[in-house]
Amino acid sequence: MGNSNNKLPLRKSLSLPDTQFLSADGDFMRSKSRSSQRLFKLGSSHDIRKAKFREAPKVSTTQRRIPLVEALFLPEFPLQGDLDELGYEVVGVIAKGAFGNVLKVRREDEKAIYAMKIMNKTSIIIEGAVQQCKDEAAIQSMLGDHPFLVKTQEYWQSKKQLYIVLDYKPYGDVFTLWRYHERFPPVFVKYLVAEMAMVLDYLHKAGVIYRDIKMENILFNEDGHVQVTDFGLAKWLMVGEKTRTVCGTLQYMAPEVLAVYPYGHAADWWSLGILMFVMLAGKYPVDGAENHKLMASKVFEWEFKVPYHLNYQAQEAISRLLTKSPLQRLTDVYELQHLSFFKELNFTDLIERKVCPKDVVPEDFFSLAMTQALENGSCSGTADTDDFEGFEWNLPEDVEPVFV
Missing domain, CATH: 3.30.200.20 (Phosphorylase Kinase; domain 1)
Known part of the structure; x- marks a missing residue:
């Protein structure tokens, strides 16, 4: 069965935005200046007493003040009721x-x-x-x-x-499927990796880094196409920009993330390489470690030997994605689709859903895994923070793990 014990999620808390110094509003200053000029044009204090001024609007004493716990999440999260109140x-x-x-x-x-x-x-x-x-x-x-x-x-x-x-996507997820089959046929992996590469290309060009590629976050639709969910660690990051937040799932983290170096979109492509390796080999390339420091050492020391049973085309694709240097790593969907492993796949037909991943696997490939999962009462994507009690993160002082 699959290596379900190796999932060690690592989260980093994001601090609230720094306090901003606000400069005086230009319109307000101009308005104030004009009001002062009108006042002085009236002349004497006698003229002032004769002048008619507009009464200030009365503020309702019943107007609701928004508590801080609600204001913090505005305007992204509008104020409404509980779920039962909304039907x-x-x-x-x-x-x-x-x-x-x-x-x-x-x-x-x-x-x-x-x-x-x-x-x-x-x-x-x-x-x-x-x-x-x-x-x-x-x-x-x-x-x-x-x-x-x-x-x-x-x-x-x-x-x-x-x-x-x-x-709601009731057709299973990659982890449940992998745990049942232990590894996937190369042709099926080809479809899944190609679809994930197109997702990354779309997000990165839109100025977003995903940072949480793992099997549990990839659901399926009725035709077996991937449906990526959980954007809890996603961040706005334009092409060429860097961030230093340590977050993600430990065994999917790129070397530059583990080393707490500034990193960019290339970190997502490393995670895609780990995903491809796991789906083809049936195991993670590097076993989990007791703490963050040891995990980083394992990744930097590993020679990345691809399983011998994989053909040259698959080995080439994995090697290009799992290049330790982000500057030399494959980070482009156009380049990926021209690798020999993907050459026979029409990416346009795939994104237009003219071809389906379900067509390249046995008819019961999905149903057998789902049936067993339902019988066992397993719940894909479930995370229990008790599993990490006593785990040593060994992170720098300014970095703190948070479970999401």
Whole structure:
């Protein structure tokens, strides 16, 4: 069976924006100056008493003041009620996380099923992840129309919670499928990696770094096309810019991220290489470590030997993605599609969904894995923070792990 014990998620809290120094507003200053001039033109104090001034508008004493716990999440999360007030009925739990749960819900007026991510605002504020959650909602709603991304329907806040409503994808995920089959046929991997590469190309050109590629975050639609979800670690980052946040899942992290160096979009392509390796080899290239420092040492010392049973074309693609230097790493979908491993695949037909990943695997390839998962009561993507009790991160003083 698959290496499910090797999943060691690492999160870094994002601090709230620094206080900004505001300069005086130009329109306000001009308005103030004009008012002063009118006042002096009246002349004497007697003239002033004769002048007629407009009464100041009365402020309603009943006007509601917005509490800080609500104002912090505006304007991305508008103020509304709880899920039951908005006509949603809870059907079940899909996954559990540190900030809250992902629920399966039904909208009463449509009878449609959705996935609803509910996050506790107090926990988010304590962990300093306010901007992180606002970015998640903004990015997924603005960029969610791509055929390989899970679409966001709506998002809002109540007094205590944040809510993000997503399309529900009941067709399984890569991790559940991998755990059952242990490894995938190369032709199937070709389709999945090509679709993920097009997702990365789309996000990067839109000024977003994803930072959380892993099997649990890749769902399937009814035809077996990937549906990427969970933008909790995504960040606005223009092409050529760098960030230094240590975050992601430990065994998918690029060397430059593990070393706490400034990194850019190339880190996502390394994670894609790890994903490709795992799906073809049935194991991670580097085993998990007891702490962050040892994990970084393992990655830097590993010679990246590709399993012998893989053909040259697959080995070449993995090697190009798992190049330790981000400057020499493959980071372009155009270059990837011209590798020998992908040459026979028409990327245009794939993104237009004229060809389907389900067509290249046995008919029961998906159903067998889903049946076993349902019988075992397993819940894909479930994260329990207790699994990391006692884990030593060994991070620099200014870097702190946070579970998302």
